[in-house]
Amino acid sequence: xxxxxxxxxxxxxxxxxxxxxxxxxxxxxxxxxxxxxxxxxxxxxxxxxxxxxxxxxxxxxxxxxxxxxxxxxxxxxxxxxxxxxxxxxxxxxxxxxxxxxxxxxxxxxxxxx
Numbered sequence: 001x002x003x004x005x006x007x008x009x010x011x012x013x014x015x016x017x018x019x020x021x022x023x024x025x026x027x028x029x030x031x032x033x034x035x036x037x038x039x040x041x042x043x044x045x046x047x048x049x050x051x052x053x054x055x056x057x058x059x060x061x062x063x064x065x066x067x068x069x070x071x072x073x074x075x076x077x078x079x080x081x082x083x084x085x086x087x088x089x090x091x092x093x094x095x096x097x098x099x100x101x102x103x104x105x106x107x108x109x110x111x112x113x
Contacts, residue, residue: 011031026045026057056085060089063079066078075095079092097112097113
């Protein structure tokens with residue numbers, strides 16, 4: 001059984017002890033994401049990226065959260081940032097391609113797929 005609320009409490013404590021721990025922010029953000037609390041997840045991903053702006057994984061996660069909120073332009077920006085940081089990230093290309101497809105940019109989607 002997934003205990004996302006308990007995980008959030010644990011990571012709240014971890015962040016209080018070490019506010020500049022980027023991993024704690026990302027994992028708590030992932031718990032919020034799993035609870036479909038996308039705005040709160042984005043806040044944690046933002047906190048991570050202020051500490052560690054070159055974290056391609058967090059750009060990818062934030063991009064998915066933006067897509068869930070139908071903020072497609074911001075989603076594509078994050079997927080593009082993840083690709084710049086990790087050009088071999090198949091997940092980033094696939095996620096950007098899917099977002100292009102959702103907004104009707106088939107040619108761009110095909111390029112990413």
